[in-house]
Amino acid sequence: MTYFLTAITWYYTMVTCCGLLTAGKEPVPLKSIEVEVEVRDHVASVVSTLLYENKEDKPIEAVFVFPLPGDAAVCHFSAKIGQTQVVAEVREKQKAREEYDDALSSGQQAFLLEESEQSPDVFTLSVGSLPPGESASIRLEYVTELAVQADEGLRFCLPAVLNPRYQPQGSADGVQVTSVPASLVPYGLSFSARVSSPRPISKVESSSSLEALQYLNTEQTQATVKLAAEYKFDRDVELLIYYKDAHQPTAVVEAGQASAKSGTLMSDAVVMVSLYPEFPQAVMSSVTSCGEFVFLLDRSGSMDCPMGSNQNAQTRISSARDTLLLLLKSVPMGCHFNIYSFGSSFEHIFPKSVKYSQETMDEALKKVETMEADMGGTEILQPLKHIYSQPCIPSQPRQLFVFTDGEVGNTKDVIHLVKKNSGSHRCFSFGIGEGASSALINGVAKEGGGHAQFISGGDRMQPKVMQSLRFALQPAVVDIKVKWDLPKGVSVTALSPPITTLFQGQRSLIYGQLTGKSSKAAEGCVTVTYKLAGHPSQNQMRFGLKPTEDTGLIVHRLGARTLIRSLEMEGRENTKKEGGGVKEKVVELSVQSGVSSSFTAFIAVNKGSGDAVQGPLVRRNVPTPRMGLRLCSSPYSRVKRGAPPPPGKVFKMRGCSAPPPPGKLFKMRGRSAPPPPPVVFGCGATVALDMAMAAGPYRAKKGISKRMATAQCHAEEEEDDDMSFGIDGSFRSADVEPQQPPRDPLLQMVSLQKASGCWVLEPALAAALGKTTEEVEKPKPASVKNEVWATILALIWLHGFKMDAQEEWELLAMKAASWLRAEKAPCVTECVEAGNVLLGSTVQKEALGL
Incomplete structure (x- = not known):
């Protein structure tokens, strides 16, 4: 009993200090979120309005850590208090923080929005000195490109779920995420979208419940759609937009801002060219029969969560096992392959990649069948380093497939490592489930010259992965060059990094800053040349230089965002050589364009608020939804080895030289530690119990961890108090282990x-x-x-x-x-x-x- 009470105390201490759960009785000042989206062809502008209200009798500071698309260009931030509107300005991040702190210390209302330095898809919004009874309306705007899906739909995702990001041991802690089970999110969402395109809109689909699509004209080139009433903002909102004859090359020229400083990006015109390369059929009909295929599978605890919001859905790890079966059966003879899996540590099936044969395939599949989500946290950096340390096999191009639910804190370190090794491989990435980091999944695919896919809701993983395998089997496109042909007196400065990869039918976006003047009737041309299977090929796009009207500077901001991301990556590569030069360029560009970066922040201070706010501020953390059971991907995984284990788990102990305890549920593999005593627990405890699998010598036994993980943590659901494990190894439960469903x-x-x-x-x-x-x-x-x-x-x-x-x-x-x-x-x-x-x-x- 003493051990049990000590362990329960440890469990609640960990919950509190790691910020996994909000205290149930704390008031949440965020009351509602309204989102309006305007989709123009394959670009979206998003306006989010967050309504805050302080119903307490003391002033508060509300802190909200939330996700945005990893490639979003945040370009506006303002606050409205009563009839007063305060528009934020972009400042160097440290200066913005100092200005925010100074404002709070003097009793002024202040608002700070900053991007995480490690993950560009995580933002922190601080609403400071909100007086008792006061309300504030926060307006946040960003623009983003829409990704092309396997079925030619365009994907827009409004992320809601921000699961705690795993921080590798020895790294500095990132932002602290406050999250609650999705059903307990205290604020709702109002969402509407307006879609317009030069081509007719075929349909708009969503994993969420939508009202009927409303066309605004007879040509069906404009339409609106809304989420059904009473929608709870408890999962990501995904829209799939389909146009007729969707993927046609296009170009948009946008006029500069008249008030901008001459010679800057914002003062000149910017062009965005969208290309969809079409390869010769003779080349595409022949699939390559060589390659080294390396599959890297996430086996952290969170991979035991269901694929969608339905708790009876197939788990992520189970879907990944089925996908690996399809992949291994589809790999051509003559190739080489290996399979890595990772959590807090990593494993590989073969010491090095082996030739694909009946014997090696059988051995791999036998081990894949036993893979469970039982390896702790999400440390992806070390297995990647090990893969890249292996010499490439001559005449076998390396193709890396990464499967993860993407909850890591060191996103930029991972992306930088992939970019550093981009010359030796192509990287195809798959973000699994709600809350997968778009910055990580898109980043490693972009820098690795591959393709990114997201699998969420009721999506099946297999068709998306097989599409990427078809891309990987396409002949590599080499010697890619972009050539601009412009009228005399007009020049172009590339804003996009050099194109490193092309795939059949997949979009490539190119941004360029146009300097100089030309007649309104003048035309420009961009040509992309490349070699495919030894054959020279090219794609060409002619476009008029007359600027498109009423674009709202979308193209400029996306171009600025693209250049900012390239400079940030360059800065990580040349930290020692460049000194602060790259940072200074990023800050200057960010301030000029009003687009966020990792080195800047938006700051707004209400200097005309009259009397200073009196009294010490009380911090209120606004929670984001947490999907399913987020197990070992949480900060629990950072517990030092040797910490006391959580109660009620079934463990096998690694590396223990002592004789094993009696009973069948314990194994020892190299570490001495006392087994846990008999404990009975209910569903409210099971969330944290599985989170310590990476914390010490204990590790959940396969077959038991899954039964434990599927216990529900929501208070309104049925209790599961009849489960217990004894030191004798007995499994005491009214239920038995559920039988596996028949195979598809x-x-x-x-x-x-x-x-x-x-x-x-x-x-x-x-x-x-x-x-x-x-x-x-x-x-x-x-x-x-x-x-x-x-x-x-x-x-x-x-x-x-x-x-x-x-x-x-x-x-x-x-x-x-x-x-x-x-x-x-x-x-x-x-x-x-x-x-x-x-x-x-x-x-x-x-x-x-x-």
Whole structure:
């Protein structure tokens, strides 16, 4: 009992000091958030209005740490108190902080907005000296580009979820995140969007409940959409916007700001060119058969959370295991591969990448099947360093696939490491679940010359990952050059970094600052030249130089943001050589353009507020929603080894030389520590209990941690107090471990494919086809090999019954067809006809690639 009370005290101490949970009875001054979005083609302008009200009898300082898109250009910040409006100005960050502190100490109302120095998708908003009974309306504006999805939709995401970012051991603490379970968020959201485009709008979809799309004109080029009433701001808001003939090259020229200082970025015109390269079909039809594929899988505790808000949904780690199965079956023969997994430490299946074969694939899949979210925190930097320390294999281009829920505090360090090694590989990244850092996922893909994907809500991971694999199998585009052809007297200064990668049909944005004057009828041209599989190619875009009207300086701010991010990255690369030169450039550009950076902040002081606010300020942390059970990705993972373990967990102990305790639920692997005593706990404790898996020698045993992790932490849900574990290893519960659901039929079929691409005639294949072994064997032509017959049946089944998931199995089907062609099997037409009769389908031989 003494141990139990000590551990509970430790648990609540950790909750309080790490800021994971707000004290339940503290008032929250943020009352509501209203968001208005204007989408113009593939760019969005966002205006957020946050209403604060102090209902206490003392002045407060409200601090809100919240997420924004990682590539957003924050360009306006203001506050309205009563009838007084105060517009913030951009200052060097330290000066802005000093001005804010000086204002508070003198009793003035002040407002500070600053970007995290480690993660550009995290902002802190401080509302200082809000008197009793006073309200304040905060207006925040930013612009952002919309990412292109696999199905050609444009993705807009308003992030709500900001899970605590894991800080690696030995690093300085970042911003402290205050979060609560999503169902307990005390403020709501009003959200509306207006969409306009030169092309008709086909549809707008969302994982959230939307009101019907309202078209504003007969051409259907303008429309509005709103979230359904009574929406709770408890998860990210995602819009998918579809245009007819969406991906056409475009160019927008925006006039400069008349009041801006001459010669600056804001005074000159800026052009934004959007290109969608189309590669020759002859090159695209041939998939490369070489490459080193390195898969890096996040196994931190938070990967045991459900994929969406439905707690019965497949867990992230389970979906990742299924995805690795598809990937390993789809890798071409002749390639090399390895699989890394990480948490607070990292592991790899092979000491170095191995040649892809039946033996190595089987060994890898056997280990993948046992992978659980049981490795603690989210330290991605060390496994990346280890991967990059391995020599590249000659004639095998390295392709790195990173799967993570992206909750790290050292985002810029990770991105910088990827950029530093960008010459030796391409990096494809996948952000899994609500709260994945857009700055991290987009950053490593951009700097690694790859492609980023986000999987959230009810999304399936597999189709998005397979699209990225198709990109990885495309021949590498090299010698990319951008050439501008402009009228005499007009010159261009590139604002975008050099293009390092191009993919078929994927957008490339180029920003340029135009200096000089030309006639309104003048035209410019930008040409992108490159080599693809040894063949010279080019894409060209001609555009008029007449500025587009009423753009609200969107293009200028996006161009400024692009240049700021490039300079910040340059500063990290040349810290010693450049000194403060890069920082000075960033600060100057940020102040001129009014766009945020890691070196600047927005500061607003209400100097005309009359009497000074009296009395000491009380700090109030405004919480963000936390999705599911955020386990070892939290600051709990920073607990030093040797700290007392949390109560009620089932552990195996690592590296222990002492004899193991009695019972079956304990293992020791190299560390001596006493096992926990018998403890009974309820659902309110289970949130923190799993968070200490990275904290010491203890580690949750596979199969038990998942049962523990799925316990709900919301107060309104049913209690789970009947679970307990004893020192004798017994599992005392009214419930038993839930059985795993039956495997998806498609994955069952995929799991039976051999590395070469063929299937074997076996009882498991017959079962996957829904037939008996006798029924499958009987119609086989006598002269045909068993493997040929089995492979044709599998292909017929895929084409006949799983066309809705074709993007998931297309590559492995191509491998199977290639194997069949190499076999030069007789009677293929007869086999296809017999297979159709057996399976009750009508698939044509040509559809199978034969």
